[in-house]
Amino acid sequence: MKKISQPISNAFCPQGLYLYGTYTADSKPNYGLFCWATYCHSNGFRFVACIGEDKLTRDRIRETGVFSASILTEALLPAADWCGTHAGYEHDKSSVIPSECGSVLHVPIPCESVWSFELKVEQILTPSEGSDIYICRIEQLTADARLSAPTLSFEEKLKLVSPVVTMDQRYLPVAPHSLGEWGSLANF
Numbered sequence: 157m158k159k160i161s162q163p164i165s166n167a168f169c170p171q172g173l174y175l176y177g178t179y180t181a182d183s184k185p186n187y188g189l190f191c192w193a194t195y196c197h198s199n200g201f202r203f204v205a206c207i208g209e210d211k212l213t214r215d216r217i218r219e220t221g222v223f224s225a226s227i228l229t230e231a232l233l234p235a236a237d238w239c240g241t242h243a244g245y246e247h248d249k250s251s252v253i254p255s256e257c258g259s260v261l262h263v264p265i266p267c268e269s270v271w272s273f274e275l276k277v278e279q280i281l282t283p284s285e286g287s288d289i290y291i292c293r294i295e296q297l298t299a300d301a302r303l304s305a306p307t308l309s310f311e312e313k314l315k316l317v318s319p320v321v322t323m324d325q326r327y328l329p330v331a332p333h334s335l336g337e338w339g340s341l342a343n344f
């Protein structure tokens with residue numbers, strides 16, 4: 157294979173997508189769409205989120221120390237795309253995604269979400285002014301009850317979730333079939 161140097165980009169690096177939910181100061185649900193997110197180990201399993209630049213979601217997380225993160229699914233995609241491209245500073249997003257309150261934390265959760273974390277910020281890193289990295293304890297996971305049905309295979313559950321990932325500024329589906337379990341592929 158011939159390799160060449162390229163301008164820095166993550167074009168072919170798949171990123172998961174989440175709707176982050178916070179309540180505004182006047183108690184309305186607000187959502188933004190986010191992909192700079194992952195997990196780490198820090199005194200246990202933790203959710204890590206990066207919010208770059210000024211935005212309402214960042215202000216509300218700083219103020220309250222809590223937010224929800226819901227996996228982006230194909231069903232939520234149109235509303236999520238809108239929330240990710242319209243600033244909460246300028247738009248009232250409270251009616252775009254029907255919401256309910258989290259069961260453990262005071263955070264809005266989309267009624268149609270099949271997999272939502274309720275997150276409490278444990279640590280804030282500020283790599284540059286305006287940009288925050290949150291390391292969060294997962295206080296609660298609420299999932300569609302169908303995902304715990306013992307009769308369904310993982311692939312059937314994945315099809316039910318239909319998560320959306322992003323690459324190169326576009327949305328892509330996840331193929332609902334497995335390439336094998338960890339440690340089961342090498343035959344050396």
Ligand SMILES: Cc1cc2nc3c(=O)[nH]c(=O)nc-3n(C[C@H](O)[C@H](O)[C@H](O)COP(=O)(O)O)c2cc1C
Pocket residue numbers: 173186187188189190191192193206207208209211212213214237239240241242243244245322
């Ligand atoms: C696909 C996609 C992914 C995004 N990921 C991030 C992200 O990881 N971090 C971030 O700061 N903004 C991200 N944004 C931008 C926010 O969603 C956008 O600023 C939105 O207005 C935030 O909501 P708010 O203004 O109500 O806080 C992303 C936008 C899109 C469309």
